[in-house]
Amino acid sequence: MGAVARAWSALAGLFGSRDPATTGRLASANDPPVVLVKAKVQEVLRRGVPVNRLEPGPATHVARVVFADGSIALIRSLPEGHLVDAAVACLRTRVVAVPADAESGGDIVLRWRRGHVLVELVGPDQPD
Numbered sequence: 001m002g003a004v005a006r007a008w009s010a011l012a013g014l015f016g017s018r019d020p021a022t023t024g025r026l027a028s029a030n031d032p033p034v035v036l037v038k039a040k041v042q043e044v045l046r047r048g049v050p051v052n053r054l055e056p057g058p059a060t061h062v063a064r065v066v067f068a069d070g071s072i073a074l075i076r077s078l079p080e081g082h083l084v085d086a087a088v089a090c091l092r093t094r095v096v097a098v099p100a101d102a103e104s105g106g107d108i109v110l111r112w113r114r115g116h117v118l119v120e121l122v123g124p125d126q127p128d
Contacts, residue, residue: 037073037124038107044071044097051095051110054087057122063087064125065097065110074122078106082117086110 044067055064061080066072077083089095089112100106106118 033123034121038121040071040124041073041097041108041121042099044069045099045108048096051086051090051097053090054083058126062122065119067097072125074125075108075119076122078104078118078120083119085115086112086117086119089115 047069049067049069049071052066052068055066057063057074061083062074062076063083064072065075075083077086086095089110093112095110095112097108097110100109100118104118105120107121108119110117110119
């Protein structure tokens, strides 16, 4: 094993691997990157920044939500498969994000004139 591989292995063991392919799980709501992105998105929601667009994300059923101020987060719809409706709405009308109810199980709700979708924050955006 090379020095780089040993160093990578030590870092992954120290911080815990966040790669779903190696761990078999998605990031949990208590992982530090998810907590940080939730705090940032709460500030965006507080200021009432509209959603600019939705882009395909790095994994299946995950999208990048891009806010008008340039903030970006990875999201997943609850239930899966409803992000297409929100992406089409972004092209046709104004979409806003509002905090979700505590009992809904999601983090934010994307709303537009004729619909809405409940989404969960997956984590911060990373370069592909």
